[in-house]
Amino acid sequence: MxxxxxxxxxxxxxxxxxxxxxxxxxxxxxxxxxxxxxxxxxxxxxxxxxxxxxxxxxxxxxxxxxxxxxxxxxxxxxxxxxxxxxxxxxxxxxxxxxxxxxxxxxxxxxxxxxxxxxxxxxxxxxxxxxxxxxxxxxxxxxxxxxxxxxxxxxIHVSRVADIADASMSCSGLIRWEQAGKLKEFLSLARRVWRTRDYGDMWPYMMVAEGLVDIAGEFDLKPWDMAALVPIVQEAGGRFSSVAGEPGPWHGSAIATNGLLHDAVLDAVR
Missing domain, CATH: 3.30.540.10 (Fructose-1,6-Bisphosphatase, subunit A, domain 1)
Structure with a gap:
């Protein structure tokens, strides 16, 4: 081989x-x-x-x-x-x-x-x-x-370290509701500085560029996420499922600048 x-x-x-x-x-x-x-x-x-x-x-x-x-x-x-x-x-x-x-x-x-x-x-x-x-x-x-x-x-992720200062783009409100996480999503949305849904791959690339600090969604397939993972991580960020599992294999995604990741996972769990 x-x-x-x-x-x-x-x-x-x-x-x-x-x-x-x-x-x-x-x-x-x-x-x-x-x-x-x-x-x-x-x-x-x-x-x-x-x-x-x-x-x-x-x-x-x-x-x-x-x-x-x-x-x-x-x-x-x-x-x-x-x-x-x-x-x-x-x-x-x-x-x-x-x-x-x-x-x-x-x-x-x-x-x-x-x-x-x-x-x-x-x-x-x-x-x-x-x-x-x-x-x-x-x-x-x-x-x-x-x-x-x-x-x-x-490119490199942002250095925002406080959720109150973070810009978040978490897509698919209905999918968060279907996953039983709407309450957690809305609670997190109230804590951040700004929320926008740019859609599909773009929020994750904005995380990698340091333009957005948090991105995530449910109901994803491996092909939706696999290419995003090394870009976010090589830019200094973190990528996991909503439950904190690594990789693109678990049906959901949370990408952050790394500094906010544990706090975001705690909020949406």
Whole structure:
């Protein structure tokens, strides 16, 4: 089995994001966009399917031993004993994509032994891309799609240490209610300085950039979270489930600047 460096895996993930952006932007706001509903009553478009198929094809050629887990086509096993899994959400925020709202992204991650080690979040309609890998830092490019300029920079979470001074973006009020946590959510919301729901992947990337201090939600799948984890953590933050469990495997997420994490978990538990 071939051994790869995280640097080469990150480079590949960014190349996959380049490919995804071309496909997704070509279909964004297209008059003939094909939209249907999945059994879980979420949208899927021809763009979702095309992006994931293209990424899977590229991974089959470049990382044939690795397994792949994607939102649209499920899990594809790699070679026996492979401890590397690519986790793909071809378009996170498909409901926004369908309505023409530019807050959506392709999420690409590599988990090693179940721990996300590489993450790329590419939001071409916003002109932004974030990425990170264990030990390699977290970065943003705010000139995505520009042929003449680049604005890559390293990012870091905020230093806000008091919940009363915190900006919070916890999405899906109904999901907090369905999880039996509405009382806790509202109590926390009353304690922070500011609450806004920016939606989908964006609040977590704002945490990584130091623009928001707390983000979280329920009813998530691994492909919704895996790419976010290394970016938030490499920016100096923390990422867990609402119960404090590490990783993207537990159906919920809390991301903070780290300084606030224990206090937030205590509040929502």
């Amino acid at each position: 071939t051994t790869y460096t995280l640097q080469s895996d990150l480079q590949l993930a960014r190349q996959l994001a380049d490919m995804a952006d071309v496909i997704s932007m070509d279909r964004f706001r297209a008059a003939d966009l094909d939209v249907s509903m999945k059994p879980d009553m979420t949208h899927v478009t021809d763009a979702d399917k095309a992006v994931e198929a293209a990424i899977r094809g590229a991974l089959h050629d470049s990382r044939p031993d690795d397994s792949v887990l994607g939102e649209e086509a499920g899990e594809e096993a790699g070679s026996d004993g492979s401890h590397r899994q690519w986790i793909v959400d071809p378009i996170d925020g498909t409901a926004n994509y369908v309505r023409g709202v530019p807050v959506w992204a392709s999420l690409i991650s590599l988990a090693i032994d179940g721990v996300p080690a590489v993450g790329v979040v590419s939001a071409p309609a916003l002109g932004k891309r974030w990425w990170g890998a264990t030990g390699l830092g977290a970065f943003v490019d705010e000139s995505l799609g520009s042929p003449t300029t680049t604005s890559e920079r390293r």
